[in-house]
Amino acid sequence: MKKPLLSLLLGIFLCYNSQAQENYFFPGEKFDPAVPSPSEFLGYKIGEWHTRYDLIVKYFEKLDELSDMAELKTIGYTHELRPKIILTIASANNMANLKEIRLKQLQLADPSQPKPEVSGMPAIIHQGYGVHGNEPSSAEAAMLTAYWLLASQSDLAKELRENAIVHFDPTVNPDGRDRHSHWANTNKGFPPVADPLDREHNEVWPGGRTNHYWFDLNRDWLPLAHPESQAKIAWYHTWYPNVTTDFHEMGTNSTYFFEPTKPYGSENPVVPRKNYDDINVRFAKYFSKYLDEIGSLYWSKEVFDNSYPGYGSTYPDIHGGLGLVFEQASSRGHVQDSQRGEVKFEFTIRNHVRSSLATMEAALDNREFMHDYLREFFETAISEGSKDPARNYVFGDEFDDNRNHLFVQFLMDHQIKVYENTSDLTLGGYNFKKGKSWIVPTSQPQYRMVRTMFEEVTEFADSVFYDASTWTMAHTYGMPFAAGPSLKLGNQIEDNSPKAFTFPEDKAYAYLIDWADYFAPKMLFDLKEAGVHVEIVNRPFTSQTQDGPVEFAAGTLMIPMGFQKMSESNVKDALKTLAAVNHQQVYATSTGMNLEGIDLGSNLVGTVTAPKVIMVVGDGVSSYEAGEIWYLLDSKVGMPITKVNSDQMNRVNLYDYNTLILPNGNYNSFSESVVEHLKDWINRGGTVISMKSASLWLNQKGITKESMVERGENTDPKELPFAVRSNFEGAKEVGGSIYMARLDLTHPIAYGYRRETLPVYRNNSIFVQPSKNKYLTPIRYTDDPLLGGYISDTNLELLKQSASLIVSPVGRGRVINFYDSPNFRGTWYGTNKLFLNAIFFGDKMD
Known part of the structure; x- marks a missing residue:
């Protein structure tokens, strides 16, 4: 008899808890008892624990059931194979006609089709939560809001079910959320500790903000580097929601933020003014009303950036919808002290629930208006595009088929129309060859995204940037491009399959692989893993191949058949298989005597050493930059990399490795014994790849001896109003901008590049003089380097005197100093090769 009584008491307790919860979040509301609330389903009050992602999924599965x-x-999977889900809620009638509703929404967004009658079309609302894993209140709010919409008996909920389609993405970043949830739950006290110094409120490196590879997914809607974003954007373009929310958290001592953001200074230049001056203002009235009702403090029209297209709150603005960012003061755990008293987890959740409800009511009330705006947005895009002086953008790299393929696919993923170029063209100082180049017309529905991809912007309403101040995506791919007049278009690209090559079947003296292709480093690593002996030709030459005479640049890979441990047939089979997998063109030659340049047995030809790479991570190191490197080597090379925590370096024997990577960071925690071991290892032939501030630390330790650019006399005013301090000092920062650099094409760092100029990305104010050794500054800035983004006049002059990269000899070893960001956000395909050259050919650089 005890068990039934215990079960009865537990049921009464949970029912009481559930009712208390409902009264806190939804005072006075009545709910369908057939639908369990989140607290009933989970067995604890929302806000009592941080809910694991798998339980969020199971709750949504229960609602579906x-x-x-x-x-x-399920629209995709994360790196750690957690499902990416979308829960759609609407009336039974609308759910039965969901496909027809979706197709009508797509028709509305396509000016080539007749405009449907919008009076009967439901509002399409996309509620997105939790892109930052350690901003956890929003995912809890997602469950509560979905429950309310499905089970509430209120007139508003009923009207929403009848006249809206609401899509819930409860956690944009499931991997990061679970990392943070585990931390908060395992460090929770009983009772919870509000002291900000408590371990619960201070995650260990790298924290839960980022995804598996330590990327900020709220920057990835544009680059699409990761499966979470790829799935999300593919889904987004099947609906074109009228409203998309993006829920966040900020510092505990803040209150609550909703849009509008800072006028002009934080707005995207391609978004119509109507979005900022009209629609944002309409919706803001609902947010203030809902927060006023519960007495929550809030603010708007300040600080938060809405310009970068890769934000979850900005990308929708460039697609005819309204993107909305919300920021809640965080408890960073279950409860934390603030200047206004204790901030409790359930309080932070409630504020996001209120904004979720306000968003749906605003979208409902403005349903026809937002549908009309969606149509107007794409109609005006075509109209404005047809008046743009640039009628077309032409792009293409004649030497790199795979990078071309990646960029074409990237444009297509963003629904930009791309066409074949059917003739040889010369534009903007570039030669674009038929079959190796493509055309993007500006007169198309995605005109504003075309501008995002190709425009170079250097004038701004503000000089302080929360994030990147430029994002010309053609530059990130290192893609030659030029604006052009009206041109004859070839076929629109529908199938963007990678180019296939025929493998040479005749007997070969040696095989040759051009290093210019983006995936040549992966091919090299795969060959070394397969046991194939590979050499590198360090000067240009012309060889007789199966395709006749072919010119090869320095850095070409050579597989000599006379120096293989494997049988000739096994080498050939490995080459053929790996060439197909990596989409590489392999040339065969029957002689070592070349038609021009050095021969294949020259002393300027040498063996490629297999990289053995270790990278320092952990406290003091930029997790973003370390993650970019880790992701590059995993996803683009398939090469494992040893990641060692900074506080474990005293246990590392560097002689087990030939390359050490020091990402941007602070290394002052290294003991003197670690520093001495590092010095000895480099002196005996080791290669260090150091990024930005890591290079400054090496200089401070006397390992390298480079010199800073001398700053001129300080010309700042001696007195300024206190209120302008943030803007004045912030304008001195280099907040993410693009510059043209000049390469020494004979240096191994530049192997694979055929043009002397290359766009590079910089987001720091470290200015270092070129090396005193005239041969070892292989990347410098041009005389007029700024391509896009903000930089002060003073910093621009310092930059012109600076090096982008320096090789510092140290005994028999070297330090390769990167002062820019060659792997930024997983999307700088144009400069990845520089970094990979440092890994594969570091021992040949000094």
Whole structure:
């Protein structure tokens, strides 16, 4: 008899808890008892624990199971194989006609089709939560809001179900959320500790903000580097929601932020003014009303950046919808002290629930207006595009088929129309060859995204940037491009399959692989893993191949058949298989005597050493930059890399490795014994690849001896108003901008590049003089380097005197100093090769 009584008491307790919760979040509301609340389903009050992602998914699965007004779909998977889900809620009638509603929404967004009558079209609302894993209140709010929409008996909920389609993405970043949830739950006290110094409120490196590879997914809607974003954007373009939310958290001592953001200074230049001056203002009234009702403090029209297209709150603005960012003061755990008293987890959740409800009511009330705006947005895009002096953008790299393929696919993923170029063209100082170049017309519905990809912007309404001040994506791919007049278009690209090559079947003296292709480093690593002996030709030459005479640049890979441990047939089979996998063109030659340049047995030809790479991570190191390197080597090379925590370096024997990577960071925690071991290892032939501030630390330790650019006399005013301090000092920073650099094409760092100029990305104010050794500054800035983004006049002059990269000889070893960001956000395909050259050919650089 005890068990039934215990079960009864537990049921009464949970029911009481659930009712208390509902009264806190939804005072006075009545709910369908057939639909369990989140607290009933989970067995604890929302806010009592940080809910694991798998339980969030299971709760949404339960809603799907119980109601014909809910449908759950998996749209993709994270790196750690957690499902990316979308829960759709609408009336049973609308759910039965979901496909027809979706197609009508797509028709509305396509000016080539007749405009449908919008009076009967439901509002399409996309509620997005939790892109930053350690901003956890929003995912809890997602469960509560979905429950309310499905089960509430209020007039508003009923009207929303009848006249809206609401899509819930409860956690944009499931991997990061679970990392943070585990931390907060395992460090929770009983009772919870509010002291900000408590371990619960201070995650260990790298924290839960980022995804598996330590990337900020709220920057990835544009680059699409990761499966979470790729799945999200593919889904987004099947709906074109009228409203998209993006829920965040900020410092504990803040209150609550909603849009509008800072006028002009934080706005995207391609978004119509109507979005900022009209639509944002309409919706803000609802947010203030809902927060006023519960007495929550809030603010708007300040600080938060809405300009970078890769934000979850900005990308929708460039697609005819309204993107909305919300920021809640965080408890960073279950409860934390603030200047206004204790901030409790459930309080932070409630504020996001209120904004979720306000968003849906605003979208409902402005349903027809937002539909009309969606159509107007794409109609005006075509109209403005047809008046743009640039009628077309032409792009293409004649030497790198795979990078071309990646960029074309990237444009297509953003629904930009791309066409074949059917003739040889010369534009903007570039030669674009038929079959190796493409055309993007500006007169198309995605005109504003075309501008995002190709425009170079150097004038701004503000000089302080929360994030990157430029994002010309053609530059990130290192893609030659030029604006052009009206041109004859070839076929629109529908199938963007990688180029296939025929493998040479005749007997070969040696095989040759051009290093210019983006995936040549992966091919090299795969060959070394397969046991194939590979050499590098360090000067240009012309060889007789199966395709006749072919010119090869320095850095070409050579596989000599006379120096292989494997049998000739096994080498050939490995080459053929790996060439197909990596989409590489392999040339065969029957002689070592070249038609021009050095021969294949020259002393300027040498063996490629297999990289053995270790990278320092952990406290003091930029997790973003370390993650970019880790992701590059994993996803683009397939090369494992040893990651060692900075506080474990005293246990590392560097002689087990030939390359050490020091990402941007602070290394003052290294003991003197670690520093001495590092010095000895480099002196005996080791290669260090150091990034930005890591290079400054090496200089401070006397390992390298480079010199800073001398700053001129300080010309700042001696007195300024206190209120302008942030703007004045912030304008001195280099907040993410693009510059043209000049390469020494004979240096191994530049192997694979055929043009002397290359766009590079910089987001720091470290200015170092070129090396005193005239041969060892292989990358410098041009005389007029600024391509896009903000930089003060003073910093621009310092930059012109600076090096982009220096090789510092140290005994028999060297330090390769990167002062720019060659792997930024996983999207700088144009400069990845510089970094990979440092890994594969570091021992040949000094």
